[in-house]
Amino acid sequence: MIAPTWVQLVYLACAVCFILALKGLSGPKTARAGNLIGAAAAVVAVSIPFFYLELDHVVLILVAIAIGTAIGVFGAQQVQMTQMPQMVALFNGVGGGAAALVALLELDEILGHSRDENWFIYVATAFTIVVGAISFAGSVVTFAKLQELMTSRPVVFAGLPLVFGAALVGAVVLSVLTVTSPALWIGIVLGLLGLAIGLLLVLPVGGADVPIVISLLNAFTGLTVAAGGYVLGNVVLLVAGTLVGAAGTFLTMLMANAMGRSVANILFGALKGGSTLGAGEASDRPVKSAGPSDIAILLGYADRVIVVPGYGLAVAQAQHTLRELVEVMMERGTRVDYAIHPVAGRMPGHMNVLLAEAQVPYEQLLEMDEINGEFKHTDVVLVVGANDVVNPAAKTTPGAPIYGMPILNADEAKQVVFMKRSMRPGFAGIENELLFEPTTTLLFGDAKESLGKLLNAVKSL
Structure with missing residues:
Protein backbone atom coordinates (compact mmCIF):
# COMPACT_ATOMS: atom_id res chain seq x y z
CA MET A 1 0.00 0.00 0.00
CA ILE A 2 1.35 3.43 -1.01
CA ALA A 3 1.12 5.87 1.87
CA PRO A 4 -0.72 9.18 1.32
CA THR A 5 1.38 12.21 0.43
CA TRP A 6 0.94 13.80 3.87
CA VAL A 7 2.20 10.62 5.55
CA GLN A 8 5.26 10.52 3.33
CA LEU A 9 5.97 14.17 4.14
CA VAL A 10 5.68 13.49 7.89
CA TYR A 11 7.99 10.49 7.55
CA LEU A 12 10.45 12.65 5.62
CA ALA A 13 10.35 15.22 8.43
CA CYS A 14 10.99 12.45 10.97
CA ALA A 15 13.95 11.24 8.92
CA VAL A 16 15.39 14.76 8.88
CA CYS A 17 14.94 14.91 12.66
CA PHE A 18 16.88 11.65 13.02
CA ILE A 19 19.74 13.18 11.05
CA LEU A 20 19.64 16.31 13.23
CA ALA A 21 19.54 14.12 16.35
CA LEU A 22 22.64 12.23 15.24
CA LYS A 23 24.39 15.53 14.58
CA GLY A 24 23.36 16.77 18.01
CA LEU A 25 24.77 13.68 19.68
CA SER A 26 28.22 14.49 18.28
CA GLY A 27 28.83 17.14 20.96
CA PRO A 28 28.19 17.36 24.72
CA LYS A 29 26.47 20.75 24.55
CA THR A 30 23.91 19.60 21.99
CA ALA A 31 23.58 15.93 23.01
CA ARG A 32 20.52 16.39 25.23
CA ALA A 33 18.66 18.38 22.56
CA GLY A 34 19.66 15.84 19.91
CA ASN A 35 18.37 12.99 22.03
CA LEU A 36 15.04 14.73 22.58
CA ILE A 37 14.66 15.50 18.86
CA GLY A 38 15.31 11.88 17.96
CA ALA A 39 12.92 10.57 20.62
CA ALA A 40 10.15 12.95 19.55
CA ALA A 41 10.58 11.94 15.89
CA ALA A 42 10.40 8.27 16.86
CA VAL A 43 7.14 8.82 18.77
CA VAL A 44 5.61 10.61 15.78
CA ALA A 45 6.79 7.91 13.35
CA VAL A 46 5.29 5.14 15.50
CA SER A 47 2.00 7.03 15.91
CA ILE A 48 1.39 7.81 12.22
CA PRO A 49 0.15 4.31 11.16
CA PHE A 50 -2.79 4.65 13.57
CA PHE A 51 -4.07 7.60 11.51
CA TYR A 52 -4.00 6.25 7.97
CA LEU A 53 -4.03 2.44 8.15
CA GLU A 54 -6.97 0.17 8.97
CA LEU A 55 -5.14 -1.77 11.66
CA ASP A 56 -6.29 -5.05 13.13
CA HIS A 57 -5.87 -5.90 16.82
CA VAL A 58 -5.40 -2.26 17.82
CA VAL A 59 -5.94 -3.04 21.50
CA LEU A 60 -3.19 -5.68 21.47
CA ILE A 61 -0.86 -3.26 19.70
CA LEU A 62 -1.52 -0.55 22.29
CA VAL A 63 -1.02 -3.02 25.14
CA ALA A 64 2.30 -4.13 23.62
CA ILE A 65 3.40 -0.49 23.26
CA ALA A 66 2.41 0.23 26.87
CA ILE A 67 4.33 -2.80 28.16
CA GLY A 68 7.40 -1.90 26.10
CA THR A 69 7.26 1.71 27.28
CA ALA A 70 7.00 0.66 30.92
CA ILE A 71 9.94 -1.74 30.60
CA GLY A 72 12.01 0.89 28.79
CA VAL A 73 11.34 3.63 31.34
CA PHE A 74 11.98 1.31 34.28
CA GLY A 75 15.17 -0.01 32.72
CA ALA A 76 16.48 3.46 31.91
CA GLN A 77 15.85 4.63 35.47
CA GLN A 78 17.33 1.57 37.16
CA GLY A 273 45.24 -17.64 20.08
CA GLY A 274 45.00 -13.88 19.53
CA SER A 275 42.51 -12.77 22.18
CA THR A 276 42.59 -9.68 24.34
CA LEU A 277 42.11 -11.76 27.45
CA GLY A 278 45.06 -13.12 29.37
CA ALA A 279 45.41 -15.42 32.34
CA GLY A 280 43.72 -13.03 34.75
CA GLU A 281 45.85 -13.93 37.79
CA ALA A 282 47.09 -11.40 40.34
CA SER A 283 50.85 -10.85 40.51
CA ASP A 284 53.06 -11.43 43.54
CA ARG A 285 55.82 -9.11 42.25
CA PRO A 286 56.74 -6.32 44.70
CA VAL A 287 55.26 -2.85 44.20
CA LYS A 288 55.58 0.50 45.95
CA SER A 289 52.48 1.67 47.81
CA ALA A 290 51.60 4.62 50.04
CA GLY A 291 48.74 6.10 52.03
CA PRO A 292 46.50 9.07 51.20
CA SER A 293 48.65 11.57 53.16
CA ASP A 294 51.79 10.71 51.18
CA ILE A 295 49.92 10.85 47.85
CA ALA A 296 48.40 14.19 48.89
CA ILE A 297 51.88 15.68 49.19
CA LEU A 298 52.70 14.58 45.65
CA LEU A 299 49.48 16.09 44.29
CA GLY A 300 49.47 19.18 46.49
CA TYR A 301 52.84 20.41 45.27
CA ALA A 302 52.57 19.37 41.62
CA ASP A 303 52.33 22.02 38.90
CA ARG A 304 50.90 19.69 36.27
CA VAL A 305 48.59 16.71 36.90
CA ILE A 306 46.78 14.47 34.43
CA VAL A 307 43.92 12.25 35.58
CA VAL A 308 43.30 8.98 33.71
CA PRO A 309 39.77 7.70 34.51
CA GLY A 310 38.63 4.14 33.81
CA TYR A 311 35.93 1.59 34.45
CA GLY A 312 36.83 1.28 38.14
CA LEU A 313 35.84 4.92 38.61
CA ALA A 314 32.38 4.13 37.25
CA VAL A 315 32.04 1.01 39.41
CA ALA A 316 32.88 2.96 42.56
CA GLN A 317 30.65 5.90 41.53
CA ALA A 318 33.53 8.15 42.57
CA GLN A 319 33.29 10.74 39.80
CA HIS A 320 31.88 13.47 42.07
CA THR A 321 34.64 13.03 44.65
CA LEU A 322 37.23 13.07 41.88
CA ARG A 323 35.83 16.33 40.54
CA GLU A 324 36.06 17.89 44.02
CA LEU A 325 39.67 16.77 44.35
CA VAL A 326 40.54 18.26 40.95
CA GLU A 327 38.85 21.54 41.84
CA VAL A 328 40.85 21.79 45.08
CA MET A 329 44.09 21.15 43.17
CA MET A 330 43.19 23.78 40.58
CA GLU A 331 42.43 26.31 43.32
CA ARG A 332 45.98 25.73 44.56
CA GLY A 333 47.32 26.64 41.11
CA THR A 334 47.77 23.15 39.66
CA ARG A 335 46.93 22.62 36.00
CA VAL A 336 44.75 19.51 35.76
CA ASP A 337 43.28 17.72 32.74
CA TYR A 338 41.55 14.40 32.18
CA ALA A 339 43.04 12.01 29.59
CA ILE A 340 40.31 10.04 27.80
CA HIS A 341 41.23 6.86 25.94
CA PRO A 342 38.80 5.89 23.12
CA VAL A 343 38.05 2.51 24.70
CA ALA A 344 38.27 3.45 28.38
CA GLY A 345 35.36 1.93 30.26
CA ARG A 346 33.10 -0.50 28.46
CA MET A 347 31.89 1.60 25.52
CA PRO A 348 32.91 4.70 23.54
CA GLY A 349 32.20 7.89 25.45
CA HIS A 350 31.70 6.02 28.73
CA MET A 351 34.14 8.25 30.62
CA ASN A 352 32.87 11.42 28.94
CA VAL A 353 29.30 10.71 30.07
CA LEU A 354 30.42 9.67 33.55
CA LEU A 355 32.41 12.87 34.10
CA ALA A 356 29.75 15.06 32.52
CA GLU A 357 27.34 13.64 35.11
CA ALA A 358 29.69 15.04 37.76
CA GLN A 359 29.65 18.47 36.06
CA VAL A 360 33.28 18.25 34.92
CA PRO A 361 33.88 20.97 32.29
CA TYR A 362 34.13 19.39 28.87
CA GLU A 363 37.20 21.51 28.10
CA GLN A 364 39.14 19.47 30.67
CA LEU A 365 38.46 16.20 28.87
CA LEU A 366 41.24 15.65 26.33
CA GLU A 367 41.33 12.77 23.89
CA MET A 368 44.36 10.50 23.59
CA ASP A 369 45.83 12.22 20.53
CA GLU A 370 45.55 15.65 22.21
CA ILE A 371 47.06 14.67 25.57
CA ASN A 372 49.69 12.05 24.81
CA GLY A 373 52.43 14.58 24.13
CA GLU A 374 51.81 16.21 27.53
CA PHE A 375 52.69 13.24 29.76
CA LYS A 376 56.45 13.78 29.49
CA HIS A 377 55.95 17.28 30.94
CA THR A 378 53.63 16.11 33.73
CA ASP A 379 54.57 15.95 37.41
CA VAL A 380 51.94 13.40 38.47
CA VAL A 381 49.55 11.14 36.59
CA LEU A 382 46.62 9.98 38.72
CA VAL A 383 45.18 6.73 37.32
CA VAL A 384 41.72 6.06 38.74
CA GLY A 385 40.17 2.75 37.77
CA ALA A 386 41.96 2.44 34.43
CA ASN A 387 44.37 -0.36 33.61
CA ASP A 388 44.86 -1.71 30.10
CA VAL A 389 44.77 1.75 28.47
CA VAL A 390 48.01 2.73 30.28
CA ASN A 391 49.76 -0.65 30.10
CA PRO A 392 53.22 -0.24 28.48
CA ALA A 393 53.05 -3.90 27.42
CA ALA A 394 51.01 -2.66 24.46
CA LYS A 395 54.20 -1.02 23.20
CA THR A 396 56.99 -3.24 24.54
CA THR A 397 55.75 -6.85 24.68
CA PRO A 398 55.00 -8.45 21.28
CA GLY A 399 53.47 -11.51 22.94
CA ALA A 400 50.97 -9.47 24.96
CA PRO A 401 47.33 -9.81 23.81
CA ILE A 402 47.00 -6.00 23.70
CA TYR A 403 50.27 -5.50 21.81
CA GLY A 404 49.86 -2.78 19.19
CA MET A 405 46.98 -1.04 20.95
CA PRO A 406 47.62 2.73 21.22
CA ILE A 407 47.76 3.69 24.90
CA LEU A 408 47.97 6.81 27.05
CA ASN A 409 51.66 7.48 27.69
CA ALA A 410 51.33 7.67 31.47
CA ASP A 411 54.67 5.87 31.85
CA GLU A 412 56.45 8.99 30.54
CA ALA A 413 55.39 11.14 33.51
CA LYS A 414 57.69 11.97 36.42
CA GLN A 415 55.41 10.22 38.93
CA VAL A 416 52.40 7.91 38.57
CA VAL A 417 49.82 7.36 41.30
CA PHE A 418 47.85 4.22 40.53
CA MET A 419 44.60 3.74 42.46
CA LYS A 420 43.58 0.08 42.56
CA ARG A 421 41.36 -2.12 44.68
CA SER A 422 43.83 -5.01 44.35
CA MET A 423 46.63 -6.34 42.16
CA ARG A 424 44.09 -8.14 39.99
CA PRO A 425 44.66 -7.55 36.24
CA GLY A 426 42.33 -5.41 34.18
CA PHE A 427 39.73 -6.50 31.64
CA ALA A 428 42.38 -7.85 29.26
CA GLY A 429 43.52 -10.20 32.03
CA ILE A 430 47.25 -9.37 31.91
CA GLU A 431 49.65 -7.69 34.32
CA ASN A 432 50.17 -3.97 33.93
CA GLU A 433 53.91 -3.35 33.72
CA LEU A 434 53.36 0.25 34.78
CA LEU A 435 52.57 -0.96 38.31
CA PHE A 436 56.14 -2.19 38.76
CA GLU A 437 57.93 0.93 37.49
CA PRO A 438 60.05 2.80 40.11
CA THR A 439 58.09 5.99 39.38
CA THR A 440 54.74 4.35 40.22
CA THR A 441 53.08 4.46 43.65
CA LEU A 442 49.95 2.45 44.36
CA LEU A 443 47.07 3.58 46.55
CA PHE A 444 45.00 0.51 47.40
CA GLY A 445 41.30 0.62 48.28
CA ASP A 446 37.86 1.46 46.96
CA ALA A 447 38.18 4.42 44.57
CA LYS A 448 35.46 6.51 46.23
CA GLU A 449 36.75 5.93 49.74
CA SER A 450 40.37 6.50 48.74
CA LEU A 451 39.54 9.68 46.83
CA GLY A 452 37.61 10.97 49.85
CA LYS A 453 40.62 10.45 52.09
CA LEU A 454 42.90 11.98 49.46
CA LEU A 455 40.62 15.01 49.15
CA ASN A 456 40.72 15.64 52.91
CA ALA A 457 44.48 15.19 52.97
CA VAL A 458 45.03 17.67 50.13
CA LYS A 459 42.72 20.21 51.81
CA SER A 460 44.76 19.96 55.02
CA LEU A 461 48.07 20.79 53.35
Missing part, protein backbone atom coordinates in the same frame (compact mmCIF):
# COMPACT_ATOMS: atom_id res chain seq x y z
CA VAL A 79 20.40 0.90 35.04
CA GLN A 80 23.71 1.98 36.54
CA MET A 81 26.37 3.83 34.56
CA THR A 82 28.54 0.72 34.69
CA GLN A 83 25.74 -1.30 33.10
CA MET A 84 25.12 1.03 30.17
CA PRO A 85 26.94 -1.20 27.63
CA GLN A 86 24.76 -4.16 28.64
CA MET A 87 21.64 -2.06 28.13
CA VAL A 88 22.86 -0.94 24.72
CA ALA A 89 23.52 -4.57 23.80
CA LEU A 90 20.01 -5.61 24.87
CA PHE A 91 18.28 -2.76 23.06
CA ASN A 92 20.35 -3.50 19.97
CA GLY A 93 19.48 -7.20 20.09
CA VAL A 94 15.77 -6.50 20.50
CA GLY A 95 15.88 -4.25 17.43
CA GLY A 96 17.53 -6.92 15.31
CA GLY A 97 15.16 -9.62 16.53
CA ALA A 98 12.12 -7.44 15.86
CA ALA A 99 13.31 -6.70 12.31
CA ALA A 100 13.76 -10.43 11.64
CA LEU A 101 10.26 -11.26 12.95
CA VAL A 102 8.66 -8.49 10.88
CA ALA A 103 10.45 -9.78 7.77
CA LEU A 104 9.14 -13.31 8.45
CA LEU A 105 5.59 -11.98 8.86
CA GLU A 106 5.92 -9.96 5.65
CA LEU A 107 7.16 -13.06 3.81
CA ASP A 108 4.11 -14.96 5.05
CA GLU A 109 1.90 -12.05 3.95
CA ILE A 110 3.38 -12.03 0.45
CA LEU A 111 3.04 -15.79 0.04
CA GLY A 112 -0.44 -15.91 1.56
CA HIS A 113 -1.78 -13.38 -0.94
CA SER A 114 0.17 -14.78 -3.91
CA ARG A 115 1.56 -11.35 -4.59
CA ASP A 116 3.95 -11.09 -7.55
CA GLU A 117 6.77 -9.15 -5.91
CA ASN A 118 9.99 -7.81 -7.35
CA TRP A 119 12.82 -10.29 -6.77
CA PHE A 120 14.72 -7.68 -4.76
CA ILE A 121 11.94 -7.68 -2.16
CA TYR A 122 12.82 -11.31 -1.44
CA VAL A 123 16.54 -10.43 -1.30
CA ALA A 124 15.84 -7.71 1.28
CA THR A 125 13.56 -10.07 3.21
CA ALA A 126 16.17 -12.83 3.38
CA PHE A 127 18.85 -10.33 4.42
CA THR A 128 16.65 -8.91 7.17
CA ILE A 129 15.82 -12.34 8.56
CA VAL A 130 19.34 -13.73 8.72
CA VAL A 131 21.21 -10.58 9.78
CA GLY A 132 18.54 -9.59 12.28
CA ALA A 133 18.76 -13.04 13.87
CA ILE A 134 22.57 -12.79 13.96
CA SER A 135 22.32 -9.42 15.70
CA PHE A 136 19.81 -10.73 18.24
CA ALA A 137 21.75 -13.85 19.22
CA GLY A 138 25.11 -12.08 19.21
CA SER A 139 23.79 -9.21 21.34
CA VAL A 140 22.40 -11.64 23.91
CA VAL A 141 25.85 -13.24 24.22
CA THR A 142 27.59 -9.85 24.59
CA PHE A 143 25.08 -8.94 27.30
CA ALA A 144 25.78 -12.20 29.14
CA LYS A 145 29.54 -11.66 28.91
CA LEU A 146 29.44 -8.08 30.20
CA GLN A 147 26.91 -8.92 32.90
CA GLU A 148 29.14 -11.86 33.94
CA LEU A 149 26.30 -14.32 33.45
CA MET A 150 28.87 -16.34 31.53
CA THR A 151 32.64 -16.21 31.25
CA SER A 152 34.04 -13.16 29.49
CA ARG A 153 36.85 -15.32 28.15
CA PRO A 154 36.74 -16.57 24.56
CA VAL A 155 34.65 -19.71 24.22
CA VAL A 156 36.07 -21.97 21.53
CA PHE A 157 35.82 -25.66 20.74
CA ALA A 158 37.38 -28.04 18.26
CA GLY A 159 35.81 -27.65 14.86
CA LEU A 160 34.25 -24.23 15.56
CA PRO A 161 35.57 -22.74 12.29
CA LEU A 162 34.09 -25.65 10.34
CA VAL A 163 30.71 -25.35 12.06
CA PHE A 164 30.72 -21.58 11.56
CA GLY A 165 31.63 -21.96 7.89
CA ALA A 166 28.94 -24.59 7.35
CA ALA A 167 26.35 -22.32 8.97
CA LEU A 168 27.37 -19.43 6.70
CA VAL A 169 27.14 -21.61 3.59
CA GLY A 170 23.75 -22.89 4.73
CA ALA A 171 22.53 -19.32 5.27
CA VAL A 172 23.65 -18.29 1.79
CA VAL A 173 21.92 -21.32 0.22
CA LEU A 174 18.67 -20.68 2.09
CA SER A 175 18.82 -16.97 1.21
CA VAL A 176 19.08 -17.87 -2.46
CA LEU A 177 16.14 -20.28 -2.08
CA THR A 178 14.13 -17.50 -0.40
CA VAL A 179 14.52 -15.52 -3.63
CA THR A 180 14.10 -18.33 -6.16
CA SER A 181 11.58 -20.57 -4.35
CA PRO A 182 10.15 -18.52 -1.47
CA ALA A 183 8.49 -20.45 1.34
CA LEU A 184 7.79 -19.65 4.97
CA TRP A 185 9.61 -22.72 6.28
CA ILE A 186 12.75 -21.63 4.43
CA GLY A 187 12.55 -18.25 6.15
CA ILE A 188 12.12 -19.86 9.56
CA VAL A 189 15.11 -22.18 9.06
CA LEU A 190 17.10 -19.20 7.78
CA GLY A 191 16.29 -17.32 10.98
CA LEU A 192 17.38 -20.28 13.12
CA LEU A 193 20.65 -20.48 11.19
CA GLY A 194 21.11 -16.75 11.80
CA LEU A 195 20.75 -17.35 15.54
CA ALA A 196 23.41 -20.06 15.37
CA ILE A 197 25.76 -17.81 13.39
CA GLY A 198 25.28 -15.01 15.93
CA LEU A 199 26.23 -17.34 18.78
CA LEU A 200 29.26 -18.75 16.97
CA LEU A 201 30.39 -15.25 15.94
CA VAL A 202 30.46 -13.78 19.45
CA LEU A 203 31.40 -16.74 21.65
CA PRO A 204 35.11 -16.61 20.63
CA VAL A 205 35.30 -12.90 21.47
CA GLY A 206 36.69 -11.99 24.88
CA GLY A 207 38.13 -9.24 26.99
CA ALA A 208 38.15 -5.68 25.77
CA ASP A 209 36.84 -6.73 22.36
CA VAL A 210 33.24 -7.20 23.52
CA PRO A 211 32.25 -3.48 23.30
CA ILE A 212 33.59 -3.35 19.74
CA VAL A 213 31.41 -6.32 18.80
CA ILE A 214 28.42 -4.53 20.34
CA SER A 215 29.08 -1.63 17.96
CA LEU A 216 29.36 -4.03 15.01
CA LEU A 217 26.09 -5.75 15.92
CA ASN A 218 24.50 -2.33 16.25
CA ALA A 219 25.49 -1.70 12.63
CA PHE A 220 23.95 -5.06 11.70
CA THR A 221 20.68 -4.06 13.36
CA GLY A 222 20.66 -0.75 11.51
CA LEU A 223 21.12 -2.47 8.18
CA THR A 224 18.31 -4.95 8.92
CA VAL A 225 15.97 -2.09 9.84
CA ALA A 226 16.89 -0.33 6.58
CA ALA A 227 16.24 -3.51 4.57
CA GLY A 228 12.98 -4.00 6.47
CA GLY A 229 12.02 -0.45 5.56
CA TYR A 230 12.49 -1.32 1.91
CA VAL A 231 10.35 -4.45 2.28
CA LEU A 232 7.57 -2.49 3.99
CA GLY A 233 7.93 0.57 1.74
CA ASN A 234 8.58 2.74 4.81
CA VAL A 235 10.97 5.62 4.16
CA VAL A 236 11.50 6.48 7.83
CA LEU A 237 12.69 2.95 8.61
CA LEU A 238 14.93 3.03 5.56
CA VAL A 239 16.58 6.32 6.55
CA ALA A 240 16.83 5.56 10.29
CA GLY A 241 18.28 2.10 9.66
CA THR A 242 20.82 3.47 7.20
CA LEU A 243 21.92 6.09 9.73
CA VAL A 244 22.37 3.48 12.46
CA GLY A 245 24.15 1.10 10.10
CA ALA A 246 26.55 3.76 8.86
CA ALA A 247 27.23 5.17 12.34
CA GLY A 248 27.75 1.70 13.82
CA THR A 249 30.16 0.71 11.05
CA PHE A 250 32.15 3.91 11.41
CA LEU A 251 32.28 3.56 15.19
CA THR A 252 33.41 -0.07 14.90
CA MET A 253 36.30 0.95 12.64
CA LEU A 254 37.30 3.78 14.99
CA MET A 255 37.30 1.47 18.01
CA ALA A 256 39.27 -1.19 16.15
CA ASN A 257 41.85 1.44 15.19
CA ALA A 258 42.00 2.56 18.82
CA MET A 259 42.81 -1.05 19.73
CA GLY A 260 45.43 -1.20 16.99
CA ARG A 261 43.80 -4.27 15.42
CA SER A 262 41.58 -5.23 12.51
CA VAL A 263 37.91 -6.15 12.88
CA ALA A 264 38.70 -9.64 11.54
CA ASN A 265 41.34 -10.13 14.22
CA ILE A 266 38.91 -8.96 16.90
CA LEU A 267 36.25 -11.43 15.76
CA PHE A 268 38.40 -14.42 14.96
CA GLY A 269 41.69 -13.79 16.76
CA ALA A 270 40.87 -16.26 19.55
CA LEU A 271 40.68 -19.09 17.02
CA LYS A 272 44.43 -18.75 16.53
